[in-house]
Amino acid sequence: MSQPTVLQAYFAPLDGTPQPVFGRHVLATVAFGEHSGLALTPQGHPELAIPMSSPGFDAFREVWTTTAEPVFGTRDGLAFAHDGEHLFVSGTIDPLPVYGPTVRATYEAAFALVSDLGYPHIFRMWNFVGDIIGTNADGMEVYRDFVAGRAEAFASYGDGTGHMPAATGIGTRGEGISFTLIACRDGRPRHVENQRQTPAYHYPEQYGPKPPSFARATLLEPAGAPAGGGTLFVSGTASILGHETVHRGDVARQTEVVLENIAELIGGPNLAAAGLRDGHELKDLRLVKVYVRHEEDLAVVRALCREALGPDAETVYLNVAVCRDDLLVEIEGLVPGPEWIR
Numbered sequence: 426m427s428q429p430t431v432l433q434a435y436f437a438p439l440d441g442t443p444q445p446v447f448g449r450h451v452l453a454t455v456a457f458g459e460h461s462g463l464a465l466t467p468q469g470h471p472e473l474a475i476p477m478s479s480p481g482f483d484a485f486r487e488v489w490t491t492t493a494e495p496v497f498g499t500r501d502g503l504a505f506a507h508d509g510e511h512l513f514v515s516g517t518i519d520p521l522p523v524y525g526p527t528v529r530a531t532y533e534a535a536f537a538l539v540s541d542l543g544y545p546h547i548f549r550m551w552n553f554v555g556d557i558i559g560t561n562a563d564g565m566e567v568y569r570d571f572v573a574g575r576a577e578a579f580a581s582y583g584d585g586t587g588h589m590p591a592a593t594g595i596g597t598r599g600e601g602i603s604f605t606l607i608a609c610r611d612g613r614p615r616h617v618e619n620q621r622q623t624p625a626y627h628y629p630e631q632y633g634p635k636p637p638s639f640a641r642a643t644l645l646e647p648a649g650a651p652a653g654g655g656t657l658f659v660s661g662t663a664s665i666l667g668h669e670t671v672h673r674g675d676v677a678r679q680t681e682v683v684l685e686n687i688a689e690l691i692g693g694p695n696l697a698a699a700g701l702r703d704g705h706e707l708k709d710l711r712l713v714k715v716y717v718r719h720e721e722d723l724a725v726v727r728a729l730c731r732e733a734l735g736p737d738a739e740t741v742y743l744n745v746a747v748c749r750d751d752l753l754v755e756i757e758g759l760v761p762g763p764e765w766i767r
């Protein structure tokens with residue numbers, strides 16, 4: 426039997442070319458720096474650049490690698506990379522007075538690529554929304570405008586698992602919208618909700634005309650690997666209980682609720698409720714991105730994260746707006762499966 430194709434990620438400095446370890450290939454990168462754009466690099470792989478760095482916070486390149494030789498390309502303004510098991514797609518949308526119809530068309534083009542290239546299972550998405558809590562030309566909040574367009578695209582997407590992938594929806598320090606998705610061919614994503622939170626796709630209408638299309642976490646059980654393993658992708662998580670923001674104006678308590686929400690989400694009882702084995706702790710989280718709305722809150726948020734997360738968590742901090750004006754912090758990360766080599 427052939428070896429499973431293993432996907433991994435790491436954070437690298439922005440300057441310099443990503444150097445994967447022997448036997449691995451760069452699939453795609455995301456540059457969290459000062460610039461925006463999407464292109465195939467001289468090395469071949471797609472790189473999405475998002476303006477999200479600022480003085481006092483982090484700037485870094487997220488490098489996705491794979492054990493199989495990837496193929497790179499572009500279609501419909503999207504850039505992609507695939508390795509026979511995983512497909513990485515990135516796209517950008519220029520600033521617009523109203524985003525919904527273009528978000529719908531662009532995400533539909535991405536879903537068509539997912540289907541045409543034969544990687545039907547989307548297991549993780551990131552949605553980077555400039556001016557996220559600003560107002561569009563119709564007087565609607567940009568995030569709600571975006572969410573409605575995305576929901577229309579998801580309405581015609583079905584991978585047979587019947588659920589939405591783990592995702593992040595977050596502000597940037599620039600304009601326009603960009604996104605990245607990762608899908609797989611033979612692996613099976615297992616989507617997980619959080620017993621402390623209303624599924625986002627069931628949020629009531631007070632948060633917008635269409636509910637957000639994402640799961641709280643997704644476990645990717647790699648094709649060909651023994652059952653019970655897999656990487657658990659944790660969505661952007663905020664200080665929300667049920668569907669309501671809690672601790673308005675109190676960044677320390679919001680950070681505590683976020684960390685408790687993630688601890689509950691990845692813990693044994695919540696995973697068992699989703700039919701999954703294993704259970705994890707906050708100390709198991711890696712590649713943690715902490716989105717802090719107010720620059721001056723960084724020290725408080727950092728201290729609480731340092732205490733809760735492990736010393737190897739590889740935590741980065743970015744100063745961007747979150748999708749509700751009362752949310753001060755959002756945190757995402759992943760729990761690597763046994764297939765990861767460190």
Ligand code: 3EB
Nearest residue numbers: 592593594637639660661663
């Ligand atoms: C929330 O729980 C906070 O729209 O893709 C978190 C993760 C949030 C993903 C998205 C939004 C998204 O509703 C916001």
